[in-house]
Each structure stands twice: as C-alpha cells, then as structure tokens.
Amino acid sequence: MTRRKASNIDVRKVNRINVIRAILACERISQPELTQQLEISWPTVLQNVKELIDLGLVEEVGAFASTGGRKPRAFAPVKDAKLAIGIDITQNHIGLVLINLAGDLISFTRSKKTFSMDDSYFRELGQAVDRFVLSSGYEPDRVTGAGISLPGIISADGGVINYSHVLGLVNAPARACTKHIKYPCALINDANAAGLAEMYGLSEHSNAVYLSLSNSVGGAILPAGGFYEGDNLRAGEFGHNTLYPAGKTCYCGKKGCVDPYCSARVLHEHTNGNLNLFFEELAAGDDKLQEVWQDYLQDLSIVINNLRMTFDCDVIVGGYVGGFMEDYIYDLQQLCAKRNTFEQDASYLRLCKYKLEASAVGAALTGVEKYIINL
Ligand SMILES: [Zn+2]
Known part of the structure; x- marks a missing residue:
C-alpha cells in the first residue's frame, strides 16, 4: 500500500x-x-x-x-439523531435490526421467509423494512443508510454476488437485492458482518478471528480495524479447512472439511432440526446428545487451536452454536488449552456478544460508518 x-x-x-x-x-x-x-x-x-x-x-x-x-x-x-437498518438474508429467514449512531441495538425482528432471487421477494423485503421502521416509532428520515448481509462472496466493488452456495447464486447483481430499499444500501458477507459487529467499539489495534458456527461454517479475519479478505475474497472460509483427510463428505464435494463436523447441523440433526431443543435436552442430561456434544467440542477445539496457531490473536466463537455456548465455553477453553504448544490457558477464546442478530447488526454498522465517514 x-x-x-x-x-x-x-x-x-x-x-x-x-x-x-x-x-x-x-x-x-x-x-x-x-x-x-x-x-x-x-x-x-x-x-x-x-x-x-x-x-x-x-x-x-x-x-x-x-x-x-x-x-x-x-x-x-445525540446517539439516536441518525439510525441505520441492518438486513440479514439467510436461506430461510430474514433478520432486521435498527441501530443508532453509537451502534446500540434499538430493535430486532426475525421472520421465516424462503430466499428467492425473484423481484417479488425483494419487493416484499423493502415493504418489511418500511413497516419495521414505522413500528420503531422513529421518523423514517432519521434512517441514514442500510446494509444487507448474506452468505455469499461479494465482489470488491460491491456490485455483484460472485457466489453463494447456500442461496444458489453465481454472479448475481447486487442491485437486484437493494433496489426496493429506499435508503442507501450495500451488501456485505454475513461472517464479515458478524465479525464487524463483534469488533465494533474495540481499539483499532485489536485483532481477532471470528468463527461462525451456523448451518454452514464460515468466518472472518479481522486485523486492526479492518478485514483481511484475501486475493480472491475467500479468506476466512474456515468451513473448508481440512479436519480429517478421507473424512465425511462436505457439501462442497470434498472429504473431511471442517463443515460436516462443526456446523450447527451436526447437532440439530439429532433434534429434528431444532438447535434450541438440542441444547435443552443436552442440559437435561441426554446421554446420546452428551456424546455428540463431546465429539463436537473435540473437533471444534482442533479448529480453534489451528486458528490460534495461524493468527495468534483472539478467536470469537459465534454463529447459531456460539449463541448457546455460554455454559460450555470453559470446557471448550480447557480442550483448546490442552492442544496448545505455547499457552497454559485459552482465554484468547471469546464468546460472541451478539446472537442471531450479529450479521444484521454488522450490516447496519456499514450504514453508520458510511454516514460518519461522509460527515
Ligand atoms: Zn468443504
């Protein structure tokens, strides 16, 4: 540079x-x-x-x-002088948040809606955003911008969704997603957005790696107030690091990736797709789920220790599973510490601050940042 x-x-x-x-x-x-x-x-x-x-x-x-x-x-x-909207698009849900200039979360809602690239999906999204702003009680003209997070690789200029396996997109125009949003709006990768939310307000010298454990595994590399995205914008795709050569087949077609061992699916496939129920029954002492969970933590500790060895900075566990990790973070830290060559403890491992709303908050923060930078 x-x-x-x-x-x-x-x-x-x-x-x-x-x-x-x-x-x-x-x-x-x-x-x-x-x-x-x-x-x-x-x-x-x-x-x-x-x-x-x-x-x-x-x-x-x-x-x-x-x-x-x-x-x-x-x-x-005057924190509420201006506000920003964050929109999180997943395969089956839409999350909406409203935040103020300080990044404080004012409201959050999440509803079921199956993604489609049809214009009607995005028109309804625009209407949902308008209703959401009205229901907040704030005048719409306080909203200075919006951001949309989605599970995909966004081109460097923000104009194209290069690829999204989850949403089934290749080279889709970003404008199709934003045209019914009446505020200035840009797209951001969901894991980057969640990482941005987790890092907001920390010293600009803080480094971290964010590990997203949702229905797929992803992540973000967050050096000193920015993102490291790599030469092909694929940095942080931790779900496709190899965990067990010749192991389980990943959705990407390769064998032994991290994803088929550490995604939320590994857990909720035992409770009819209900992750909440998995953790309820786990806490109630279900033997089978205890076994699944211990195996999961072992695999996760390998992934986390590798991240610590590679990046030598804090690792934040987030995504759907991260939202349930509070009672288990100590166990996970113990497992990570056992693997570590240099350290006796694994206090570098941090629990996410945000839960389901993380990516939407990060997307909204891009709207706040744009406003501040253009003041
Ligand atoms: Zn893979």
Missing part, C-alpha cells in the same frame, strides 16, 4: 471523524478529555464540536466539576 500525504481537506475530515467517534464512544466527555484523547488543539476540537452541534449530533450538557479554574464544558452524543 502506498501512503499519500494528507491534504488540508483530508486533515479536516479526519479530525471531524475522530471528534464524533470520541464523543459517540462515551456518555459524556469533557473538553480537556477530548483534546487529550485526540491530540489536537482545543480551537480545532471546538470548531468541530460546534459543527456537530449544528448538525444535531452532539449536545453540550453542562460542565464537569472544576479541578481549579474554569469548569470544563461537557459534551454528549
């Missing part, structure tokens, strides 16, 4: 973005805290704060107690 020297316009823009981000990250912040955190002069900060107040994004909320001299002024974000 080549670095170019920032022009004055770039510097002004970067300052503006940094000021709004710093204010959005807290409930209230004082004038000295802002200048110290941003390492820019108070007149520059003040100019930006004034403009953000004029835009209705920041408000002055009195003063902090004085530590001698004048009381420092205090500012707070």
Whole structure:
C-alpha cells in the first residue's frame, strides 16, 4: 500500500471523524478529555464540536466539576439523531435490526421467509423494512443508510454476488437485492458482518478471528480495524479447512472439511432440526446428545487451536452454536488449552456478544460508518 500525504481537506475530515467517534464512544466527555484523547488543539476540537452541534449530533450538557479554574464544558452524543437498518438474508429467514449512531441495538425482528432471487421477494423485503421502521416509532428520515448481509462472496466493488452456495447464486447483481430499499444500501458477507459487529467499539489495534458456527461454517479475519479478505475474497472460509483427510463428505464435494463436523447441523440433526431443543435436552442430561456434544467440542477445539496457531490473536466463537455456548465455553477453553504448544490457558477464546442478530447488526454498522465517514 502506498501512503499519500494528507491534504488540508483530508486533515479536516479526519479530525471531524475522530471528534464524533470520541464523543459517540462515551456518555459524556469533557473538553480537556477530548483534546487529550485526540491530540489536537482545543480551537480545532471546538470548531468541530460546534459543527456537530449544528448538525444535531452532539449536545453540550453542562460542565464537569472544576479541578481549579474554569469548569470544563461537557459534551454528549445525540446517539439516536441518525439510525441505520441492518438486513440479514439467510436461506430461510430474514433478520432486521435498527441501530443508532453509537451502534446500540434499538430493535430486532426475525421472520421465516424462503430466499428467492425473484423481484417479488425483494419487493416484499423493502415493504418489511418500511413497516419495521414505522413500528420503531422513529421518523423514517432519521434512517441514514442500510446494509444487507448474506452468505455469499461479494465482489470488491460491491456490485455483484460472485457466489453463494447456500442461496444458489453465481454472479448475481447486487442491485437486484437493494433496489426496493429506499435508503442507501450495500451488501456485505454475513461472517464479515458478524465479525464487524463483534469488533465494533474495540481499539483499532485489536485483532481477532471470528468463527461462525451456523448451518454452514464460515468466518472472518479481522486485523486492526479492518478485514483481511484475501486475493480472491475467500479468506476466512474456515468451513473448508481440512479436519480429517478421507473424512465425511462436505457439501462442497470434498472429504473431511471442517463443515460436516462443526456446523450447527451436526447437532440439530439429532433434534429434528431444532438447535434450541438440542441444547435443552443436552442440559437435561441426554446421554446420546452428551456424546455428540463431546465429539463436537473435540473437533471444534482442533479448529480453534489451528486458528490460534495461524493468527495468534483472539478467536470469537459465534454463529447459531456460539449463541448457546455460554455454559460450555470453559470446557471448550480447557480442550483448546490442552492442544496448545505455547499457552497454559485459552482465554484468547471469546464468546460472541451478539446472537442471531450479529450479521444484521454488522450490516447496519456499514450504514453508520458510511454516514460518519461522509460527515
Ligand atoms: Zn468443504
């Protein structure tokens, strides 16, 4: 990557973005805290704060107690001044979320709907989004943007869904998916979206790998505030790493991939496709399911240890199974620690913050980010 020297316009823009981000990250912040955190002069900060107040994004909320001299002024974000919609398309469901500028989840709904590339599917999706916004009680003009997450590889320019095995798509135009959404809208891969949601608000220096354990296994590589997508946009397809050469056949046709061992299907195939029921019966002590679960955790610990060895950063377990992992994360950490060459514990292994709504939140965050970057 080549670095170019920032022009004055770039510097002004970067300052503006940094000021709004710093204010959005807290409930209230004082004038000295802002200048110290941003390492820019108070007149520059003040100019930006004034403009953000004029835009209705920041408000002055009195003063902090004085530590001698004048009381420092205090500012707070108007988090709900702008909102964004996230849409998560899966094979059989649509998830919708509304978030505010700080990334806080305002509402979430998920309904059954079988995916189709027909225009009627997307027209109904557009109508569902409109109803969802109305039911939130917020004026639609506060919605600044939307994002759609789906299980597929999106072209670098965002114009084409290159491939989606789950949705049965090859080189499908993105515009077909977004044209009935009345807000600026872009597509994002579902695992990348979920990873983005998990990383939001953390230090820009944090690295992590997100492992999505849903009806298929996927993931995202999240170095220092960005994505690593690879030369062919296929990075993070952990479901097709080889776990057992000559093992079970994967949906991709190859033998021994991670997917047929670690997807949610491996579990819910024992409870009529109902993952909730699997975990209920597991907790109730069903012997057969205990055995299935122990095998699953063993296989998963190999996958996770390989990720830790490859990337040397936090690993976040998410997807449908991640949503049920709370009571078992310690067991899984123990298994991972046993495999590790260098570490005694596996505290690098983290549970996802979001459950079913993760990808939709990440998609909505792309709308928030676009708004902030263009301020
Ligand atoms: Zn495979």
